[in-house]
Amino acid sequence: MSILKKITFASTSFLAGIAFSTSVSLAEDFSAGSKAKEFGLEEEVKSTFSAKVVDLLCELTGDCADNCGDGNRHMGLVRDADNKLITVLKNGQFSFNGPVEDLLPYCNKKVDVDGLMIGDPEEFGTQFYMVQLIKEEGAADWNKANKWTKAWAKQNPEAKGKGPWFRRDPRVIKQIEANGYFGLGHEADVKYAKENQ
Amino acid sequence: MNIYSRLFSIAAASAFACFTNVSLTLAATEAKPVEIKGEIIDTWCYLSGVMGGQDAVIGTAHHTCALWCAAGGIPVGVLDEDGQIYMVLKLKGEDAVAKSDNIMEIQSEVITAKGMHYVRDGVNYLIVEDVIASDGITNFNHEDYGSVPPNSFPKNFLSKQ
Numbered sequence: 001m002s003i004l005k006k007i008t009f010a011s012t013s014f015l016a017g018i019a020f021s022t023s024v025s026l027a028e029d030f031s032a033g034s035k036a037k038e039f040g041l042e043e044e045v046k047s048t049f050s051a052k053v054v055d056l057l058c059e060l061t062g063d064c065a066d067n068c069g070d071g072n073r074h075m076g077l078v079r080d081a082d083n084k085l086i087t088v089l090k091n092g093q094f095s096f097n098g099p100v101e102d103l104l105p106y107c108n109k110k111v112d113v114d115g116l117m118i119g120d121p122e123e124f125g126t127q128f129y130m131v132q133l134i135k136e137e138g139a140a141d142w143n144k145a146n147k148w149t150k151a152w153a154k155q156n157p158e159a160k161g162k163g164p165w166f167r168r169d170p171r172v173i174k175q176i177e178a179n180g181y182f183g184l185g186h187e188a189d190v191k192y193a194k195e196n197q
Numbered sequence: 198m199n200i201y202s203r204l205f206s207i208a209a210a211s212a213f214a215c216f217t218n219v220s221l222t223l224a225a226t227e228a229k230p231v232e233i234k235g236e237i238i239d240t241w242c243y244l245s246g247v248m249g250g251q252d253a254v255i256g257t258a259h260h261t262c263a264l265w266c267a268a269g270g271i272p273v274g275v276l277d278e279d280g281q282i283y284m285v286l287k288l289k290g291e292d293a294v295a296k297s298d299n300i301m302e303i304q305s306e307v308i309t310a311k312g313m314h315y316v317r318d319g320v321n322y323l324i325v326e327d328v329i330a331s332d333g334i335t336n337f338n339h340e341d342y343g344s345v346p347p348n349s350f351p352k353n354f355l356s357k358q
Binding site: 039041042044056057059060061063065069071072073074084085086087089090095096097098099100101118119121123124125126128130148166169171172174175176181182183184188189190192193194196197 | 226228240241244245246247257258260261262264265266268269270271272280282284286287292293294295296298301302304305306313315317318319320322324334337339343344349350351352353354355358
């Protein structure tokens with residue numbers, strides 16, 4: 001092989017390598033350096049990355065609200081590395097808490113996040129995020145994504161009491177009083193209890 | 198064309214495809230009008246497997262837990278008959294779905310919704326313009342699974358009546 005051919009072959013291989021590595025990077029592994037806690041969830045993968053915090057409605061439809069909807073709208077992350085919109089389902093707390101209270105302070109800001117991607121990508125075509133740690137991009141200290149319960153307590157002072165929030169939540173209580181624990185009415189609850197307790 | 202030219206063409210085409218892929222994701226998300234029939238579900242428990250298999254985290258068995266998750270601001274979805282999940286971002290003009298009583302009212306029901314469907318990065322999002330029909334709750338799976346999780350139905354229920 002002549003020197004010219006060798007150079008041409010090397011250049012071609014280099015370009016092919018770039019193309020391949022770009023393709024692979026789009027498939028992504030963001031687990032390096034993650035300090036996320038494992039939960040044993042479906043197909044969970046630790047994932048830490050830089051992103052922009054967005055109001056999902058605004059990002060998708062152009063229907064934007066002040067301050068990302070002030071906590072009333074669902075929020076997501078647009079990951080810097082690949083511009084992928086990540087749907088965030090959960091914060092780092094254990095008791096049925098969504099991510100909005102933890103994302104809202106960073107509305108339209110760049111952040112670093114750490115958490116878990118979950119869900120079977122073969123079944124659903126993608127994965128979803130549980131944010132456990134968050135900080136403004138480049139900041140030194142991480143903040144735990146655990147603001148939801150304190151925010152709920154502030155918004156529901158009349159529900160103060162013992163036990164977990166979800167047993168004292170006025171909106172949940174209203175639904176259960178109206179439709180029972182199975183959504184089928186009080187008689188269905190009584191029937192179930194008689195047969196099973 | 199010699200072998201080196203061909204290899205170069207392949208490499209260039211691959212690189213172009215990669216960059217085109219990136220540029221496509223940068224484009225605005227287009228919407229499509231849809232009519233979708235499906236059950237209103239708690240997406241976290243369904244997708245994460247935290248409470249067990251998918252058959253147990255829908256329907257009556259999971260109704261109370263689904264209320265907890267909806268009240269907690271976890272996105273609610275519509276699970277259609279093909280197993281597709283549509284994240285509900287707006288319900289009949291109400292964009293406060295992260296704190297919506299209306300969405301809790303229809304939890305676990307099978308509804309037919311008209312609206313706008315957005316797809317981005319593999320996720321289906323739904324702007325519900327109208328709920329044109331509801332079959333009510335049709336999956337009585339508490340008969341098979343009990344309450345999921347078990348503590349979503351009170352212990353000693355009858356003694357508290």
